[in-house]
Every structure is written in C-alpha cells, then in structure tokens.
Amino acid sequence: MCGIVAAVAQRDVAPLLIAGLKALEYRGYDSAGLAVLDDGEIRRVRAKGKVREMEALYLADPLPGGTGIAHTRWATHGVPNEANAHPHMAGRVALVHNGIIENYAPLRAELQAKGHVFTSETDTEVIAALVESRLSQGGSLREAVLAVARELEGAYAIAVISRDEPGHVVGARRGAPLLVGVGIGEHFLGSDAQALIQVTNRMIYLEEDDVVEITRESAQVFTLDGQPAERAVHESELSTDAVERGEYRHYMQKEIFEQPRAVADTLESRIGPHGVLPNIFGVGGDELLAKVQGIHIVACGTSYHAGMVARYWIEEFARLPVSVEVASEYRYREVVVPPGTLFVAISQSGETADTLAAMRESRRRGYLGTLAICNVPESSVVREADLKLMTRAGPEIGVASTKAFTTQLTALALLTLQLAQQRGLEATRYADLCQQLISLPRAIERALALEPQVVELSARFIHRQHALFLGRGAQYPVALEGSLKLKEISYIHAEAYPAGELKHGPLALVDEEMPVVAVAPSGPLLDKLKSNLQEVKARGGELIVFAAGDAGMDAETGKGVALRLDPVGEFIAPAVFTIPLQLLAYHVAVLRGTDVDQPRNLAKSVTVE
Structure with a gap:
C-alpha cells in the first residue's frame, strides 16, 4: 500500500500524477514512483523516500506521455528502497498495487519455475508477472487482468498499463478502495478522492471485485466474470481548499x-x-x-x-x-x-x-x-x-x-x-x-484557547523518553488516546492506565524522569483520582494534571503543574479533555523536531491486515 493515481489524457499526465501523489502522501511515504507510456515505450522513475525525492528525478529527466500510473508506498513486503518501489514492471506491463496478496508465495514459485526472474521482494511484482504471462497467451489487457484477479487471494487495488495498448489503463479492486475520476476527454483512477479533486469532482466508486478499463473517452466497469456493470457517477463535495494547510x-x-x-x-x-x-x-x-x-x-x-x-x-x-x-x-x-x-x-x-x-x-x-x-x-x-x-x-x-x-x-x-x-x-x-x-463546539473552542499554556508545558517533555497517562471511568480511554498521540508523533514511549491500576505494577516505573499526565475533570471519581496522584507525588514523579477549574488540583501536583479547563458536564468531558492532550502531543513533537504530519513507519488509512 498505500496511494494510487492513474490517468489517460490528451495532455502529459506525469505532473497530474505527481500532484495526486502529493495529495495522498499522508497515506504512505517511504517510496514513490510513476510510469508513463509514450510511443510504445514505458518509462519509469522511482525513488526511496517522499514524493519530492522522486519528483526531483522526474524534473531532471521529464517523462512525456498521456497514459500513466503512479504510487506512493507504505512498505509491507520488502524494505523501503528503489527496487521495491512501485510501479513494478514485467515485460510489456507496468503495475501499481495497494493491499496484500496472501497467495503470492506459491504464485511466485510457479512463475520462477517457468523462468521468471524477480527483481524485488514484493508481492506486487508477482501480479505484474502474472498479467504479462496472461498477455503472452493472447487477449487484451482487460482480459488478462480479469483472469489474474480471479487467481489472487487477499486484498488489492491495482492499476495496470501495457505498452501494447496506449491510451488504456485497467484497474481492479478487492478489499482496498479504488475509484474513477470522470473528466472531459480524460479519465483517472485513484485510491482516494483527494488524489483526483484537482482534476475533477465527478467520481465513480468501484464495488468489490470490480474491474475497470479507462480511456480518454470512457470508463467501462466489469464484474469479475467479465460482464459489464453500471456504476453511478457521484459529485464529490470535497474541495481543494479543504486539503490545503492554510495559515x-x-x-x-x-x-x-x-x-x-x-x-x-x-x-x-x-x-x-x-x-x-x-x-x-x-x-x-x-x-x-x-x-x-x-x-x-x-x-x-x-x-x-x-x-x-x-x-x-x-x-x-x-x-x-x-x-x-x-x-x-x-x-x-x-x-x-x-x-x-x-x-x-x-x-x-x-x-x-x-x-x-x-x-x-x-x-x-x-x-x-x-x-x-x-x-x-x-x-x-x-x-x-x-x-x-x-x-x-x-x-x-x-x-x-x-x-x-x-x-x-x-x-x-x-x-x-x-x-x-x-x-x-x-x-x-x-x-x-x-x-x-x-454546547460541545463552544466548549472545545474554550479548550483550544489553552494552547499558549500547553506550549509552555510541552517544554517539560523535550528530553523525556517515557510518560504515563492516567484517567478514571470514561477518561481512561481519553488517557489512552493522549498516550497514543504522544507516541505517534513525538516518538516518546507513552502508556496509559486506569488510575486505580497504578499501584498494581506501573508505579514501579515512576521516578523523577517519568512525567505522569492525568485527566481530571469534575465528577464522582475525582477524589479517587486524587488519591492515585498522591501515590505518584510520594515517589517523586512529575505530575501534569488537566483538571476542571474547580477541581482543586494545585495542591495535588507538588513540583508538577495543573492546567485548568473550564468545567463542563460529565457527558461531554471526554471530548473536551481530549483537546489539551492533542495540543500537548503536537507541541512536544514540534519542539523535538519530528515529522508531525507524516511520522515514521505509519500510514493514515490502514488498508491491509
């Protein structure tokens, strides 16, 4: 996985493909590549790293052509490197793929026995080789993809081009998203509408086991048995402004x-x-x-x-x-x-x-x-x-x-x-x-106003390697979410526990180097939580408490700090008290210099098991 863009147009498609990959880069970003078909030849560029690394290679040697496929990868099979980056090629075929092919090993062995030499560690290259093998037996690219799709087990969204069929891209999906962008005299494939909104807001959402063939003039959908299928065209409400970072x-x-x-x-x-x-x-x-x-x-x-x-x-x-x-x-x-x-x-x-x-x-x-x-x-x-x-x-x-x-x-x-x-x-x-x-939207606005205080607080975490988060009742999942945010983007090891569980093991971790973050809105469990926090204070731990304004937490924190939110009802408190935890994770990550939006090893939409 994780991002696919493909296009058939009268204009050069490589710039469109690169723009689409940038829109999808949040979904996977350890390598990227594109392949363009022009004058009966497929030319390809791939690079380890983010889309900009591949784009630099493209700009140094542009690839003209009106038919192309592109991919940004989050590694599953094979380490992130150029050899494992998509598109993968086999003979006359180039292919990109999201998902995992569960039966790739026996298929690979069968192809190797027939003399095929693989150049990557990926399951994706197996699909490309299968399509090439089918084409060598005669028939069209669409017929080859249909036949191969019936052999595959697992999840996939694919887009394929063949040097023998300029102006055609064939896609297929099972267990991973793929949609068609409908333009005027041009058509597109994408794994997400965000990849295509720059060129069209008219989309066809493919169903499970659909196979689609796009040309400049048409998009034809088929079921897995090769029968034509009707799929409605929808107008996406997504706007280009919605995916801009702004100020x-x-x-x-x-x-x-x-x-x-x-x-x-x-x-x-x-x-x-x-x-x-x-x-x-x-x-x-x-x-x-x-x-x-x-x-x-x-x-x-x-x-x-x-x-x-x-x-x-x-x-x-x-x-x-x-x-x-x-x-x-x-x-x-x-x-x-x-x-x-x-x-x-x-x-x-x-x-x-x-x-x-x-x-x-x-x-x-x-x-x-x-x-x-x-x-x-x-x-x-x-x-x-x-x-x-x-x-x-x-x-x-x-x-x-x-x-x-x-x-x-x-x-x-x-x-x-x-x-x-x-x-x-x-x-x-x-x-x-x-x-x-x-009243929840207004309560969240008030919580966001605490950002300057959270910025100051985040400096306490710059050189820390571990943190504990505590909550009771419905705030325990909020503590879990706060710890997840911190570890995801700042790379600080963080764990969350129901506060009453602290004495059943996690207390052994508490010392002067272990900040302990507690979520403490008003409610019937507040006094119980205060007792748990005394256990931390007694062992020299640094307490960071997010409390309601009237919770009386200042005396509980010792050398730590209490950040006070406006009191809110117990029902909406989990949503409101999530806000400062998000801000904390964000500003700690900024201070530590990590890649906030694209943290290492992660992808946004996990479309593989």
Whole structure:
C-alpha cells in the first residue's frame, strides 16, 4: 500500500500524477514512483523516500506521455528502497498495487519455475508477472487482468498499463478502495478522492471485485466474470481548499483547530432543543435501534478508543450491555452474539481492512443489524452497513487522528441519546445530556484557547523518553488516546492506565524522569483520582494534571503543574479533555523536531491486515 493515481489524457499526465501523489502522501511515504507510456515505450522513475525525492528525478529527466500510473508506498513486503518501489514492471506491463496478496508465495514459485526472474521482494511484482504471462497467451489487457484477479487471494487495488495498448489503463479492486475520476476527454483512477479533486469532482466508486478499463473517452466497469456493470457517477463535495494547510504550520494543528466546526457540522440537523431528531441513522434506523438489546463495537486505533468511551455512556444512560473489540482480534475468535445485538463499526476512512473484514464477518454471526460510524460517505464500510451516521469531519490529512476522534465521539453521543430515550431515560436527565452535547463546539473552542499554556508545558517533555497517562471511568480511554498521540508523533514511549491500576505494577516505573499526565475533570471519581496522584507525588514523579477549574488540583501536583479547563458536564468531558492532550502531543513533537504530519513507519488509512 498505500496511494494510487492513474490517468489517460490528451495532455502529459506525469505532473497530474505527481500532484495526486502529493495529495495522498499522508497515506504512505517511504517510496514513490510513476510510469508513463509514450510511443510504445514505458518509462519509469522511482525513488526511496517522499514524493519530492522522486519528483526531483522526474524534473531532471521529464517523462512525456498521456497514459500513466503512479504510487506512493507504505512498505509491507520488502524494505523501503528503489527496487521495491512501485510501479513494478514485467515485460510489456507496468503495475501499481495497494493491499496484500496472501497467495503470492506459491504464485511466485510457479512463475520462477517457468523462468521468471524477480527483481524485488514484493508481492506486487508477482501480479505484474502474472498479467504479462496472461498477455503472452493472447487477449487484451482487460482480459488478462480479469483472469489474474480471479487467481489472487487477499486484498488489492491495482492499476495496470501495457505498452501494447496506449491510451488504456485497467484497474481492479478487492478489499482496498479504488475509484474513477470522470473528466472531459480524460479519465483517472485513484485510491482516494483527494488524489483526483484537482482534476475533477465527478467520481465513480468501484464495488468489490470490480474491474475497470479507462480511456480518454470512457470508463467501462466489469464484474469479475467479465460482464459489464453500471456504476453511478457521484459529485464529490470535497474541495481543494479543504486539503490545503492554510495559515497553520502543520495539517495536524489545522485539524485540531477545525474541531469546533467539525463537531458542529456533525450535530447539524441531528439534534434540536427537544432532543435527537428522527431517522438520523437512515431509513428504518429508529425502528431497528428500538429492538437493540446489546451492542458490539468493533474498531482499530483511535476509533477503538472512541468506542471505549461510548461503552461507558451507553451502559450508564441506555442500560444496554456493550463490548468493545479491536477489529483484528474480533475476526479470529468465535464471538458470542446474544439475540438483539447491534454491530457497530467505527472507521475514519471506511476502508480500514480489519474493521471492514470484521463487519463482513458479522453477517454470518446473527447480529440484529450493522451500523457504520464513518467520515467517508462513499466508503466500503458505509455502503455495506444497514445503518450509518457520518461524522462530517472533512478531510483529515495528518496521520495522527484528531478531529476524527472528537466527531466519532459526537456521533456516538447521538447514538447514546437515541438509545437512552428509547429505553426510558428520565426526561430531565435526557434534556440535560442533549444540552451538554449542543454546547460541545463552544466548549472545545474554550479548550483550544489553552494552547499558549500547553506550549509552555510541552517544554517539560523535550528530553523525556517515557510518560504515563492516567484517567478514571470514561477518561481512561481519553488517557489512552493522549498516550497514543504522544507516541505517534513525538516518538516518546507513552502508556496509559486506569488510575486505580497504578499501584498494581506501573508505579514501579515512576521516578523523577517519568512525567505522569492525568485527566481530571469534575465528577464522582475525582477524589479517587486524587488519591492515585498522591501515590505518584510520594515517589517523586512529575505530575501534569488537566483538571476542571474547580477541581482543586494545585495542591495535588507538588513540583508538577495543573492546567485548568473550564468545567463542563460529565457527558461531554471526554471530548473536551481530549483537546489539551492533542495540543500537548503536537507541541512536544514540534519542539523535538519530528515529522508531525507524516511520522515514521505509519500510514493514515490502514488498508491491509
């Protein structure tokens, strides 16, 4: 994986491909390459590192031509180097690929037995060799790709060109996203709409096992058995402005400050003065939710932490049992599904491989139905779910997720309120929770105003190598999310624990070199948390406490510091107290000089298992 762009046009396509790769670089960035077909010859340029490294080679020796494919890579098979970078070539064929081919080893061995010599460690080169082998038996590029697609096991999105068919690109997808950009006298392929929005806002979202052939004049879609298929053209609401950094130093900073608007957009037309509005989960959603007797939430990473917060909310206010599972684990155990259980999949991209596979697996396990909470309307998770609630975060370019998390919490809060009302939550309590949620955008704005204080605080972490995060109740997942943000972008080893677990082992780590970050809003567990913090203080640990204004934390921190947020209701406190933790991670990373938006070894949308 991780980013694909392809084009057929009357103009030279290499500059368009490079611009598309730059738009996708947040998804994977350890090598990049492109191949262009011109006058019956495929010319290729590849480089280890970011797109700019490959672009420099291209500018030194431009590649003219109106047919091309390009790729930016996040390594799976093979180390990041030029030999393993895409596109891969075999004979007359060049190919780019996202995903993982699970049966590549026997296919590779079979090809080697026939005399094919491989030049990379990748599974992708096997696909290129298979397409070349099929072409040598006769037939068109589309027919060869169809035949090879039927042989592959695993996940893939591919784009292929052949020197024998100028003006044609063939793509295919299974388990990884691929879409068509429809232009005027030109067509494109991309793994994400952001790669194509510079050239068109008209998109065709390919379905599972679709194969597509694009030329300047047309885009023809076929099913895996070779039959023509009709796919609708959609107009994307994405704008080029939405993916620009603007006045901010990094995308992550921009996205942190976009959260009041993103949360307000997620609430718009979904909650009013008297509560959650009807049918916000889709046609028949209210009726299905009324039948729910339990919930299984499945997600990965930051989305998993959002699900953990929702478990506290739903069990307290709706009195329904909730389990929260890491998607990659859920798939490989036999889950007990009580009658009336709703499956909830949370994914920022809607293409997270493990979450998508878990949702598909849920179909055979007897759930009442599936609900997708997602940021991408046309994604696989959304298209395949029974119910859906979009988070309306807008594009999120920074690898470390920020506004996706708070908008997921917002969507899950709406779900909680709907379930709680249906199950008889007392009217005044329901009204209070609704008002808290309506006030969330303004509360986040006030939390963002603490940035200057967080900047000063972040200097304490510059030379630290480890940190602990603590929280109780629904703030424990917030502590987990804060520790994840810090380790992702600053490369400081950080772990989070329920504060009451500190004395059961982690306390052994606490000394003068170990900052301990605590999330401490007002609430019934505050006094318990204060006792836990005394354990840290007594052992010389440096406490960093994010507390509500009236929490009385100054005396608890010793030589540490307490940063005070405006008091907010307990329901929205997890979203509000997430904000300073995001700011802390961001400013620590800036001071340490790391690559904030594109941290090492990570990719934004994990479309492989």
